[in-house]
Amino acid sequence: MLKPMKLIALMLACSVSLVVAAEQKSVAITQIVEHPALDSVRLGVKDELTEQGFIAGKNLKWQYESAQGNPTTAAQIARKFAGESPDVIVAIATPSAQTAAAAARNTAIVFSAVTDPVGAKLVKNLEKPGGNITGTTDMLPVKKHLELVKQLVPNIKTIGTIYNPGEANSVTIVELLEKVAPELGIKVVRSAATKSSDVLTAARSLVGKVDAIYLPTDNTVISAAEAVIKVGEQNKLPVIAADTDTVKRGAIAALGFNYYDVGRQTGAIVALILNGQKPGDIPVQGVNKMELHINPGAAERMGLTLPEGILEIAKEVIR
Template identity: 90%
Template sequence: MFKPMKLVAFMLACSASFSVTAEEKSVAITQIVEHPALDSVRLGVKEELIEQGFVEGENLKWQYESAQGNPTTAAQIARKFAGESPDVIVAIATPSAQTAAAAARNTAIVFSAVTDPVGAKLVKNLDKPGKNITGTTDMLPVKKHLELVKRLVPGIKTVGTIYNPGEANSVTIVELVEQTAPELDIKVIKAAATKSSDVLTAARSLVGKVDAIYLPTDNTVISAAEAVIKVGEQNNLPVIAADTDTVKRGAIAALGFNYYDVGRQTGAMVALILNGKKPGDIPVQGVEKMELYINPGAAERMGLELPTGILEEAKEVIK
């Protein structure tokens, strides 16, 4: 089992032993789709690199491309970056990480916001990833999420979840939801959306069948979260998310990571590699810190009365 706090101490120690040279380094960012959570990761990476002394236009060449949710485009971006041989490719989210790993076997890769790096066949071992790749995982605490759903929606019997069966990270999370829900006497109904334009139809298919909708960190679904939120508001159907950025967009609540912090952790790993560390020698890092976000206005629009005292527990209450 990997130990994030030990890795942080390890990274700080390594950072102290290296110094930035005047030689320009290059970092290429590939991101499967643009939405607030993944955008926050990218910002965190960039700002951590600045703090570590790598500044775009001074000693750092920075490239960024989004696949706009298209796996074929992600593969094209990965091949392009592999041909350019930057010092590090940063791959944000599982589909981009998989395409980068397939295309760039001789370039250092740091993935971020990948739910299951082993299941996605990015690494064989979290503590000793080996080869040219390492990164951060955002594996979700599914049981805590379902406990939050049950607390918000007393008497809940059935929860719906929307996911893209083509995203390995989403399949892993939905399997965990299906395994965990019976422990809380909750039945799960799934709705598939293979592209963002399918998300509205998938959400509508759950109306009348479920007591609430749980949105995992599925890139296809989160990129179109407003469609699900609209269905929730129109049908008094509570929508609870796995990532905190979606609460700002209109979901009722989330117990999740701050993806900017995930980006900062990723950026620290990138800095180690730019300073000479081999990616395969850096353990994959997890995220332990959880934050509760609540949107009272969203709860009212979806016909849900929030439990007493929950606002006082929140890291942030969205106005």
């Protein structure tokens, strides 16, 4: 039989355990592939949650799994997380968001780095998403990107783009590119790559056909961006990216989002849900902050002379 003091201590310990359990929240991250832009999103989510008091290993259970570019693996991760019922599933990039939405009907889902949430059938309405899902969209300002390309390559007539036809976000961007480009007197040449190992061949197929290559925020392509950059350097063919992280990897320039900031914005939405708000009541958020990143060394290697004064207006110059 327990003595009174030991019994009280045991009761207090149990009480503390119950309080901790009640306060513990859980977030599960699914990411289609690992590359700097998406990794920055994940870091931004975690940092924002930490700042708002949800600290991994303390009062937050944090799980992360990457599908390594494999849609089948993404579906397996989504089903696993759905079975575990975390407080929030964070799905980074369109393929992971689609598999999470299909698998987890009763769990809050926050997507990030999704170009076209409506086109991807994640939500019907950006302002009133309803249901169990919301998030942030990184819909690209394609016309501004083409204006930058024309500034960098003034005599451009044709632009090549590499994309995965299986990624809904990429199809949306390429279609928008083809719609906007004629307004600037530019013809678009598509080159498809259904997996990362196809990207080099897709890039080579554009040599001699285009005056520059534009890399959209296609997860398959960006995960193998170095292959395209190699082709650009070997053939003096300028490569311009849609995301700023690819400029550090050797693209000439990008006018894009800082994906860490996208992650912080996504993390703020996750925090709202952890604090009791329903995902369907939170509007899908766009990203308004744009940054110009320039890599002069990459321009030189690809035989491009940068316009005078462009380095002065860049947010970041990669040396």
